[in-house]
Amino acid sequence: MVNIEIDGIPLKVDPTKMIIQAADEAGIDIPRFCYHKKLSIAANCRMCLVEVDKARKPLPACSTPVSDGMKVFTDSKIAVNAQRSVMEFLLINHPLDCPICDQGGECELQDLSMGYGEGISRFTERKRAVKDKDIGPLVQTDMTRCIHCTRCLRFGQEIAGIKELGATGRGEHMEIGTYVEHSLVSELSGNIIDLCPVGALTSKPFRYKARAWEMQARPSIAPHDAVGSNIELHIRNNDVMRVVPRDNEDVNESWLSDRDRFSYLGLNSEARLSEPMIKVDNQWQVVDWQTALEKTVDGLKGVINKFGAEEVAGLISPTATLEEAYLFQKWLRGLGIENIDHRLRQQDFADSDIDDSLNDWQLADIEDSDAIVLLGSNIRSEQPIIAHRIRQASLAGATVSSINLFKRDLLMPVDRQIAVNSKQMVQSLAGIAKALLAAARQDAGDWLDLLPERSPSAFEHNVALQLSNAMNATLFVGDLINHQPQASILRALARLVAELSDSRLVILPATNSNAHKLAATLPVDKGLNARQSWERALRGYVMMGLDPMLDTAQPTVVRDALRRASFVVSISSFDNDWVRQYANVILPMACFAETSGTFIGIDKRPQQFAGAVAPRGDSRPGWKILRVLGNVSKLKGFDYISSQDVVDEIESPLRETKKKSEARFIPDSLELDSDLMLISEVPMYNTDSLLRHSEALQQTPESRHNGFARINSKEAEQRGLDPQHEVVISQDDRQVTVPLEIDDDIADGCIYLAAATPISAQLGSLFSQVQVRQAGAS
């Protein structure tokens, strides 16, 4: 520690710090544009010039390290004169268009020019104008306003890992842009809106919608991945006008994924439900809540009385809050219904007894890992903020390997990456396990008969070495394994590899599913799981927060089950044709931002949030609907006044944390059955209804190819497929016709067709065997 003095205040400071960092920690304000705590130091705006004792001229506080005995003056005559002069230069080319600028009112340049700018400009020459760039549906550019701080460039290079923006030209002609016009492809691109200190980069969907001072900020939690990013909702007149990140170093730092930032656009979708409805003589009628609730309970009781409670299932989206989940199962169990599940995209439940949850593990711990292996995870789209953390680990020297059904640029240094089909993935993992066993001179124990005879390949040896040499290795298992019909085999092998190499195993959960595990929205002791509930075509279904065709693993199985059922209830925020066709009651539910609740992310951190706007129309928060359903069903213990009461009730049994179960799961065999497997990845912006209704996200390059099947050139040639023409993908008696793209990053023996789209909804089950032929051929 060194002793310095800033504006006469003595401070003890870490000698690696810059003056601006010491000042920030001490709460002393130094004006700046280019400096940002999370980005490298560029020192190009010069706004932070300060006077330093014994220095000949003012020094930039952002790039001057502190030293013992240093005396800094941030508002002396010299400092302020320097800052004023810099400001005068910055304003030379800056347009005076604050009245029509979206940044107006929250603009760092505007704020600082109040403090340091002159009322009158001495600059009488022509200002330069810079052509705006089209960089996609999310970020609006007004490049004449740019002051060349280069924060957006540094963000791309250092945080997003993809340098799309650059500074071309020189001097007066320097421009920030992509040079060749294209949409940004980073899943974190929206952060440059926050970083831009002026109005050069603003939110495109928010353009001209509201002024900073008209809105109120309400804290909330983003519901689209298992991170639970901390956000602020900006509200005007009961409308969410935009979403910005809220700093939380333990969760999302200062960043927000585009998915979390722009999902709010779905809130005002035309497809939002606003009134309770019941079906009478095949016609939908709008009714009051009481009628709808009574019809719900009567209908369910009718089915239960006639066919038994085991003929009814309750399915709930893993995006639902802890309170909703808890009340959902409490209500249904109160009625005797035990078929309850939230694992809607899971197909293999063989290893459900295994507790893979992690205790005492934080998101920030990812950055301490020195070896990371990604198994079946397209991490950038599944969990963008976790991908960012892994990237930071990788930059700090961690080795990264990826074994997946396709290759994707991970935007970080990756040691090895392979694309394999499921069969090969089983073999690779078995090979890695064998290599680890050989290195540890252990015998395979229970696995002896299962692991192959052959000796491990060089790749498998390398991954085994990577893991066993590491002090702090982490394995991530993602959706591209977890959604497979034989996922339990792959997960069992991942567990074995983790155990043998003493690595941490992280099974990436679906959004709020950790809360759902606590709330027990899954079969306990008895009851059917999600897959069984659909496959057995029961008599009654209660669905909460889901689109039955897009949020489930076997769309057509679900459709057939719903068609045959005699009573179907849908509690949902969004209308859809399938639900209208098969449901008997539709209860409109409040959406994200409209309800209070608790989110429990991957690190088991419970994060509570309050409702920020009133629910749309006559819709109600999910927990209130369930509370009243409990009352109407004449069940005891549904007298909650707030969602906090629900949490209090959940917490008491939860306090005694369950001891981790010792259950083990060893598959019977490692054989997989598939010839041509469908890769049914859920695209980043299709994971839930809200996202699917966010128009801006649906226009991103990420979403543009959802309607295409993709196959590698070798497979296409073998099967005589011509990418110029459409192909027919068939599964049993169902088929879809889609255009084909050749993509050599797809593994052999696989064809990629995005899930959670109207096209995939026509197929029987995701990730399973399909046939493919050229359209028109027989």
Added chain:
Amino acid sequence: MTQMLLTGPREELFSDDLREQMDKWIAKYPEGQAQSAVIPCLHILQDANGGWLSRGIMDALADYLDIPAISVYEVATFYTMFELEPVGKHKISLCTNISCMLCGSEKIMNHLQNRLNIKPGETTEDGLFTLKEVECLGACVGAPMMLLDRDYHEYLTPEKIDDILDGLSS
């Protein structure tokens, strides 16, 4: 003009000869720092392409050096010696900075414009000459000066310009 291959596997990009020239430069920097060789590589490619850089060439160079394409564009747009549009057979870069200006570069510029019938930044119709106005080239002692292709010419007068241009083989 050298025939260049601009797409395909890295080890087949451009041509054998060009790769050999560029690899010499890349080898001067530590591994993983190939970006440092971007300026000499751009020169090599510009010379091989008749004096200018197409977008395809810049993209291929980005692939070759394994850097983002925008990092190549940034350099190529920054330096005036890189041309992003086709240029004439001979490139005249006349300095008009302070020393040259004081010593009469304006007169030289007028003469060049009249003789060639083009403005700075333009190319003659026959494709022989491109005229550029450039910043200081560090030869103030011989002001006014110009860079003709790769040669400096100092103490310029209109007569000297005529001699030089007449003396060019074509």
